[in-house]
Amino acid sequence: MNQFDCVVVGGGMVGAASALSLAELGLSVAIIEKSVPENFSFEQAFDLRVSAISLASEQLLKQLSAWQQLEKWRVCPYKRLGVWEIERSYTEFNAKDIEQTHLGHIVENRLIQLSLWQQMQQHSNITLLCPETLIKLEQSPTDVELTLSSGTIKAKVVIGADGPSSYVRKLVNIGTTGWDYAQSALLINVETEKPQQDITWQQFFQTGPIAMLPMSGNCASLVWYHNKDEIKRLSALSHDTLAQEIMQHFPKCLGKVAIINKASFPLTRRHANQYQKGRVLLIGDAAHTINPMAGQGVNLGFKDVKALQHVIAKAIGNGELWHQPEVLSRYQQKRRTDNLLMMTTMDALYLSFGHVSPLVKLARNAGLMMVNKVPNLKNKALAYACGL
Numbered sequence: 001m002n003q004f005d006c007v008v009v010g011g012g013m014v015g016a017a018s019a020l021s022l023a024e025l026g027l028s029v030a031i032i033e034k035s036v037p038e039n040f041s042f043e044q045a046f047d048l049r050v051s052a053i054s055l056a057s058e059q060l061l062k063q064l065s066a067w068q069q070l071e072k073w074r075v076c077p078y079k080r081l082g083v084w085e086i087e088r089s090y091t092e093f094n095a096k097d098i099e100q101t102h103l104g105h106i107v108e109n110r111l112i113q114l115s116l117w118q119q120m121q122q123h124s125n126i127t128l129l130c131p132e133t134l135i136k137l138e139q140s141p142t143d144v145e146l147t148l149s150s151g152t153i154k155a156k157v158v159i160g161a162d163g164p165s166s167y168v169r170k171l172v173n174i175g176t177t178g179w180d181y182a183q184s185a186l187l188i189n190v191e192t193e194k195p196q197q198d199i200t201w202q203q204f205f206q207t208g209p210i211a212m213l214p215m216s217g218n219c220a221s222l223v224w225y226h227n228k229d230e231i232k233r234l235s236a237l238s239h240d241t242l243a244q245e246i247m248q249h250f251p252k253c254l255g256k257v258a259i260i261n262k263a264s265f266p267l268t269r270r271h272a273n274q275y276q277k278g279r280v281l282l283i284g285d286a287a288h289t290i291n292p293m294a295g296q297g298v299n300l301g302f303k304d305v306k307a308l309q310h311v312i313a314k315a316i317g318n319g320e321l322w323h324q325p326e327v328l329s330r331y332q333q334k335r336r337t338d339n340l341l342m343m344t345t346m347d348a349l350y351l352s353f354g355h356v357s358p359l360v361k362l363a364r365n366a367g368l369m370m371v372n373k374v375p376n377l378k379n380k381a382l383a384y385a386c387g388l
Contacts (some may be wrong), residue, residue: 003028004127005323007146007155009134009168013051014284014301015161016116020064022307023125025316030127030153032134032146037114040073047108048187048263050213050221052078052200054104055303062290066115073111081382082201090286092199093382106200106221111296129153134162137171139278156323158280164270166286172277178270178289183208184231185292188222188242191217202327203251207360210250211343220254221293222246228266235264267291271343276330278325278353283308288339291346307334318357338370344374 008019009034017032054077061067068374070173079102082089095103119341133149137158144158160168168174195218201213208225215221224234224246234242239259246257270289275282284301315322 001371002153003127004153004155006157007144007153008159008160008161010160010162010166010284010286011113011117011128011130012161012163012284013298014117014305015159016113016120017060017064017066017302017305017310018159018161019115019303020066020119020123021060022312023123023381024064024121025309025313026125028125028127028312030129030155030188030306031120031134032148033128033130035135036130036155037117039383040111040114042074045260046074046189046215046221047110047218048221048261049109050106050215051109051112051298052104052213053102053107053112054299057101057299058105058307060302060306061112061115064116065119065213066112066211069115070107070111073115075105075107076215077105078198078200078214079103080199082199083204084201085204097379098383106215112298115314132329134167134171137168137280137333139172141328144279150323156279157328159324160280160282160286162285162286163264164268164285164289166282168280169272169282169286174277174282175273176270177273178268181269181291182227183225184228184266186224186226186234186262186264188224188229189260190222190243190246190257191216191260192220192251192252192257194218197253199376201251211249212250212254219260220257222250222257224249225267231264235262256261269343269347271340275336276325276328279323279328280329281308281331287335288343289341290339296342303338304335307331309333 004331005027006022006029008015008029008031011031015031019029036205058067078096081103083088093103095101100246120128129148135149137144143154143156146155146158147154154344158168160166160175162168178337197367200213204208208228210225211223213221234245235247242262243257243259268289269291272287273283275287283304287304288300290297290300311334315327320327
């Protein structure tokens, strides 16, 4: 019972998905997590942490039999995506332009995790070690020994899915590059006066964008990016006063809003210098944290999951020793460059819209207008963002 093919450290969305995807290959998997996700009831208020789940991520969750439960709980599809700085540069992406019924869904993070956990609890190949904490790990040429708070286990491969401050990453001495942005984000769950919309939008300002993510019913998640002092000021306001600020700064298409809940967090960028060290791999936020401006964070993590499953499945199919470091290195080759490209693109957009030069402002708005006039370019960008 203390010997596994894979041990996943971290039972969040990406860690749970990786455990299920590897168990589907017939591998024995243990998952180490400190706490069990809270059960769902329809009376619960919407959680503040939500994700824009892409079509590719939805396909993965369907493959893992988690999406079906999420649809029974609450998900909100969106068909259109609007972006603009000034009104005449408004650019809208539409699902029908890439022959899809929708572009994605807004889903609460904890519900994704909970649905994945329900599937893990039913899987004979998965052992849930929870509550449990990793103390240390030691690699040998043949396996990895993990010391936990309650004992010792061994694995052929260890997967660090334990978030931005990954302890696994620290234990194997993998460094990171990155920085803290000069901004924070305020998440605000609201009830809107106007009925449900099928669009998510983002308007750019020099101080940072504001965004609306639709949720079920007359609810929405608003995201307000600004410098840290301003976000601190906004966070301290009463719900009524914050609602007045929203009416002054957000587009009128929301109508009146009533605040349900709010919380802020700083924006950071981190990228692991490598995703593999011997028999230890990093996935999701343990490997990369990205500017949340385009909502690609968890979608990149789910791409990691699919890539790792593909690498190991192909090795097994070819009769290779799938757990050898030279085989595992293919996962890094498949994912690190792609993640770096997305991170760099988001940083370029972030820096561009923060630039004070009138010439830069003219150029970026001209660029948005040009995208509207080149449908092939627009649709390719949309398909890539959706993971197609």
